[in-house]
Amino acid sequence: xxxxxQMEGPVTxxxxxxxxxxxxxxxxxxxxxxxxVQYPGEGLQLLLKATKADDKGSNKGFEATYRKExxxxxLEKGSVQVSDSAVYFCALIDYGQNFVFGPxxxxxxxx
Amino acid sequence: xxxxxxxPTSQILAAGRSMTLRCTQDMRHNAMYWYRQxxxxxxxxxxxxxxxxxxxxxxxxxxxxxxxANTDDxxxxxxxxxPSQTSVYFCASSEQGGGHNEQFFGPxxxxxxx
Numbered sequence: 001x002x003x004x005x006q007m008e009g010p011v012t013x014x015x016x017x018x019x020x021x022x023x024x025x026x027x028x029x030x031x032x033x034x035x036x037v038q039y040p041g042e043g044l045q046l047l048l049k050a051t052k053a054d055d056k057g058s059n060k061g062f063e064a065t066y067r068k069e070x071x072x073x074x075l076e077k078g079s080v081q082v083s084d085s086a087v088y089f090c091a092l093i094d095y096g097q098n099f100v101f102g103p104x105x106x107x108x109x110x111x
Numbered sequence: 112x113x114x115x116x117x118x119p120t121s122q123i124l125a126a127g128r129s130m131t132l133r134c135t136q137d138m139r140h141n142a143m144y145w146y147r148q149x150x151x152x153x154x155x156x157x158x159x160x161x162x163x164x165x166x167x168x169x170x171x172x173x174x175x176x177x178x179x180a181n182t183d184d185x186x187x188x189x190x191x192x193x194p195s196q197t198s199v200y201f202c203a204s205s206e207q208g209g210g211h212n213e214q215f216f217g218p219x220x221x222x223x224x225x
Contacts, residue, residue: 004153032211043115043201043216044154051211089153093211098144098169103153 023090134202142208161208
């Protein structure tokens, strides 16, 4: 079946540091890939998405590129802020199927 | 617009009691979903509905039931709660089921079963 693997957290960075959160997936078809963010006490919000190979999703300074050859969708940001502290979920949906979420990676950014 | 609302925000429930978690969306989305979120396990799908009048089982449906009498509402019922159902429950919706549609999430209900 489909699955998503994320790097173990928590990740703790200083403000303005470079962020990478790794995500790899297993899927039978050609899934769309997503990053969702969950701020403390809130539900999940879509951060960015990519629907086909080599697409790059971007939003709020975050980027992720759909790499079919490595089945990866790593999340990056060049300079994190304290306000980026949250839990980040990688997810996929394969056509006709339901969403599959990774376990989440908690990011803490220190001033 | 409100998007998706859930009620209650949190609840403490005695084991063996029943409870219904409410979810309402105002986006006229066809598909709705219930997930539970547990530490280290991410979100797991409990039940879903691709359109009013139909429902389906997700990854962890046991102990839960749903109904979809209309487009807007998708209540989740625990008939006889057990401590392992302690979790945070999120309702979500998307324009259509399956496909590559983005899901929109409610704020969640934190449930503790003692």
